[in-house]
Structure formats: C-alpha cells, structure tokens
Amino acid sequence: MTIHAHVVISYGQSNNPTKRQLESVLAERLAKLDGVTTLVVPNLYDLAPTSSTIQRLKTLPGDLIVLGWLYDRATHWILDRNGVLGKFGITELPIDEDDEEELDSSLDGDNEASADDMARVIDERPALDRTIYSLDLRKTPDVEVFVDEVERIVSIAAQSRPQPLLDWLQGEGTAEQMSRYLGEPETTDDATGRRWYPVIDFSRCTNCMECIDFCLFGVYGVNGADTILVEQADNCRKGCPACSRVCPENAIIFPQHKTPAIAGSPANAGGLKIDLSQLFGGSNAVTEAANERDEQLIMAGRDAVGMAVGIPKRQSGGRATDRDELDNLVDELDSLDL
Ligand code: SF4
Numbered sequence: 064m065t066i067h068a069h070v071v072i073s074y075g076q077s078n079n080p081t082k083r084q085l086e087s088v089l090a091e092r093l094a095k096l097d098g099v100t101t102l103v104v105p106n107l108y109d110l111a112p113t114s115s116t117i118q119r120l121k122t123l124p125g126d127l128i129v130l131g132w133l134y135d136r137a138t139h140w141i142l143d144r145n146g147v148l149g150k151f152g153i154t155e156l157p158i159d160e161d162d163e164e165e166l167d168s169s170l171d172g173d174n175e176a177s178a179d180d181m182a183r184v185i186d187e188r189p190a191l192d193r194t195i196y197s198l199d200l201r202k203t204p205d206v207e208v209f210v211d212e213v214e215r216i217v218s219i220a221a222q223s224r225p226q227p228l229l230d231w232l233q234g235e236g237t238a239e240q241m242s243r244y245l246g247e248p249e250t251t252d253d254a255t256g257r258r259w260y261p262v263i264d265f266s267r268c269t270n271c272m273e274c275i276d277f278c279l280f281g282v283y284g285v286n287g288a289d290t291i292l293v294e295q296a297d298n299c300r301k302g303c304p305a306c307s308r309v310c311p312e313n314a315i316i317f318p319q320h321k322t323p324a325i326a327g328s329p330a331n332a333g334g335l336k337i338d339l340s341q342l343f344g345g346s347n348a349v350t351e352a353a354n355e356r357d358e359q360l361i362m363a364g365r366d367a368v369g370m371a372v373g374i375p376k377r378q379s380g381g382r383a384t385d386r387d388e389l390d391n392l393v394d395e396l397d398s399l400d401l
Pocket residue numbers: 263267268269270271272273274275291309310311312313314315
C-alpha cells in the first residue's frame with residue numbers, strides 16, 4: 064500500500080444534520096480510496112495553534128487535501144497561520160453561481176486592481192515542496208463530485224512522487240499501528256468554541272502595515288523579520304470585519320463573514336484584473352470601516368475616534384501622492400544632510 068496524500072475533513076461550525084451527513088458519508092468513502100489516509104477534525108478556524116489537531120496536521124508529510132465549509136483561500140491561509148504550510152493547489156470543482164455573480168459585479172466600472180509588480184510577503188518565503196488542496200463543501204451536496212476530485216488530485220500526487228509517504232507510514236511501526244491509517248477515517252477531538260479573527264492571505268499582502276495602524280484592539284503584530292501577523296487573534300471584536308475594508312490589497316479574510324469577498328471568495332477570473340475594492344464596500348469602504356470600528360470601541364467602553372486615527376492614506380484617494388507630516392519631516396531631515 065502506497066500513500067500519496069492525506070485527506071482532512073474539517074467539521075462545520077454548526078451541528079446542521081445535512082452537513083454532518085455529508086461529512087460522515089465523505090469520510091467513509093474517502094477512507095476507502097487507495098493512496099490516502101483520512102482524518103476528520105474539528106472546524107479548522109476554531110482550533111488553537113497549540114491544539115493536538117494542529118500539531119498532528121503539522122506532522123503529516125506530502126500533499127494535503129482539505130475539505131471544509133469555507134472558501135478555499137480561507138482554508139489555505141488558516142492552515143498557513145497555524146504552521147501547516149504548502150503551495151496553493153488548483154482544484155477543479157465547479158464555480159458556483161454566487162461567485163460568478165460577484166465576479167461580474169466586480170468587473171463593472173473602473174478597473175483599479177492592484178499593481179501586479181508589487182512585492183508580496185509570499186515572495187520572500189522559501190519554496191515549498193508540497194501542495195495543499197482545499198475543497199469547499201458548500202459547492203455541491205453531491206458526494207461523487209468530491210470523491211472524483213480527490214481521486215484526480217491523488218493521481219497527480221502519485222505521478223509527481225510515486226512513493227513519497229511510504230517511509231512515513233513504515234516509521235509508525237507495526238502493521239497494527241499502520242492499519243489505523245488505512246480503510247477507516249480517524250477522528251481528532253479538540254474542544255473548540257466559535258472564534259472570530261482575521262486571517263492574512265500572504266499571496267496578496269504587501270506588508271504595508273496599514274492594518275496594524277488601523278486596529279485599535281492590538282490584534283496585529285510583527286514577527287522577527289518585521290512581517291505582519293495576527294498576534295492576538297482573540298482580541299478581535301466578534302462580527303466586525305473593519306480592517307478587511309482598509310487593506311489596500313484585500314488580503315484580510317474573515318472566513319465566517321456573510322459577504323463572500325470578505326470571507327475569502329476566490330475573486331479571480333482567469334487572469335482578468337478585477338476591482339476588488341468594489342467587493343469590500345467601494346468608495347465608502349473606509350468610512351464604513353471607521354464606523355464599524357467606532358461601534359466596537361463604544362461597545363468596549365472606549366471613545367469613538369472616527370476618521371482621526373489610523374486611516375490609511377492610500378485608501379483615501381491619494382495612493383501615491385498624499386503627503387503627511389511624517390513625510391515632510393523626513394524630507395527636512397534629508398535636506399540637513401547629517
Ligand atoms: S493592510 Fe493588508 S497588505 Fe497591508 S500589511 Fe495588512 S494585510 Fe498586509
């Protein structure tokens with residue numbers, strides 16, 4: 064028996080019986096496929112980085128195929144935030160109608176997509192030798208669509224690396240220990256409550272720091288290389304998506320938000336440039352974000368600040384030309400030629 068990839072099924076946040084049924088049937092079917100192991104886990108978004116499930120996922124080598132009730136981008140960057148790293152795998156599930164409508168609306172009007180030549184955080188990372196495929200279970204209730212797609216991905220993995228995971232399986236020890244991975248789904252069981260925090264898509268993020276300036280709840284921080292990160296996730300105010308509207312690259316995802324673009328909908332159309340800002344509130348996005356932030360400040364017993372604090376100048380119509388007092392001070396220091 065050769066293992067080519069690991070399947071992970073992430074439970075939805077609710078106990079909706081229809082969802083539970085699909086998860087359960089899929090787990091049984093996928094575990095029987097040749098070439099994979101199948102692990103059923105709690106909702107990935109709700110898991111703490113220190114949870115046993117995340118620690119387990121970090122030990123799985125080779126390609127991962129993750130099925131859950133979130134947009135593919137959201138699943139991918141949730142895993143990334145938790146140290147489960149891989150290249151973004153392209154899947155072939157059908158595009159649903161909501162995505163198509165959203166894409167159509169984003170293609171209307173001015174086309175102000177971000178410049179393609181800006182450096183992204185992901186460009187600084189070392190190359191990764193495995194792929195993570197994320198499949199959104201909301202696409203269809205048809206089990207066979209997912210089974211077919213998993214089989215397609217496994218065949219690709221098998222061609223690219225004929226026996227990549229056999230050593231890992233043998234390293235587990237006895238045949239009895241090995242057999243627990245084959246033929247039957249395995250379930251991990253971490254207690255989770257519902258969480259709410261931003262997830263950064265580092266394939267879009269330019270590390271501009273506008274989110275850290277805007278957030279007044281201490282959610283964002285930087286790592287040792289001065290790269291933005293979500294440092295205190297649980298400081299985020301439940302239900303509020305404010306900073307996603309001020310990010311100039313639309314790189315901030317709130318996976319459970321009702322607006323698809325904010326929840327991480329793919330929003331790409333075969334290389335066409337899209338005005339993503341339309342999906343985040345258009346020209347009113349910054350005002351909306353400031354209002355949402357004020358609501359949260361007041362609920363937390365603090366004073367509203369309106370547009371007076373941390374409003375990104377790039378979002379207020381002056382992307383390359385606005386100058387503030389800090390710019391003028393830097394110019395003055397330069398002119399002193401110290
Ligand atoms: S505002 Fe957006 S692009 Fe800028 S650092 Fe934050 S996530 Fe990255």
